[in-house]
Amino acid sequence: MLDTDRRLHHAVAHAEGGNTGLACFGAWAEELTETGYLHNHARMWFASIWIFTLGLPWRIGADFFYRHLLDGDPASNTLGWRWLAGLHTRRKPYKAETWNIATFTAHRFAPRDSELVVTVSHQNFGSSAVAKSPATGRTAQSENPRITAFNCGT
Numbered sequence: 001m002l003d004t005d006r007r008l009h010h011a012v013a014h015a016e017g018g019n020t021g022l023a024c025f026g027a028w029a030e031e032l033t034e035t036g037y038l039h040n041h042a043r044m045w046f047a048s049i050w051i052f053t054l055g056l057p058w059r060i061g062a063d064f065f066y067r068h069l070l071d072g073d074p075a076s077n078t079l080g081w082r083w084l085a086g087l088h089t090r091r092k093p094y095k096a097e098t099w100n101i102a103t104f105t106a107h108r109f110a111p112r113d114s115e116l117v118v119t120v121s122h123q124n125f126g127s128s129a130v131a132k133s134p135a136t137g138r139t140a141q142s143e144n145p146r147i148t149a150f151n152c153g154t
Contacts, residue, residue: 001057001060002060008056008057011054011056012056012060015029015050015054015056015061015064016029016033016064017029018030020049020054021115022049022053022111022115022116023109023111024045024049024101024105024109024111025046025049027109028042028045028046029046032046032065032068032069033068036068036069036070037069037070037071038065038069041104043065043080044084044094044096045096045100045101046061047061047065047080047081047084047085047094048084048093048094048095048096049096049116051081051084051085051093052093052095052096052118053096053115053116053117053118058081058082058084058085058087059081061081062077062078062080062081065077065081095116095118096116097116098110098111098112098113098115098116
């Protein structure tokens with residue numbers, strides 16, 4: 001996928017390098033790659049922003065975590081990303097919220113709501129869903145009632 005899609009490759013490289021324009025995301029990407037560790041809350045916020053704000057495939061994000069986490073476990077990592085994306089909890093994906101990030105980072109990071117705009121919708125369960133990723137510019141459609149988000153397929 002990354003070999004054939006230049007826009008996706010570019011977007012993933014920027015995300016992995018923490019170059020998204022979000023200070024919190026950049027700090028977490030740096031902490032993960034430099035230390036091999038990321039607090040559980042930061043892992044969830046990072047994955048949520050990766051999937052829902054940046055519109056990047058969860059599988060690539062899960063691989064990024066697994067390659068860098070010292071405590072990385074294939075099953076736990078994969079299921080964590082799938083849970084967060086809402087693939088096992090219909091209509092209940094985990095979406096990072098600005099108040100939560102600000103509160104639990106003691107205001108070290110206080111992103112604006114506009115910075116975490118959810119670009120992927122999980123609201124059309126049971127019918128086709130179409131979403132356009134601002135990170136890749138691609139549009140995806142899912143006919144699967146359990147998988148209605150952009151590139152969050154099984």
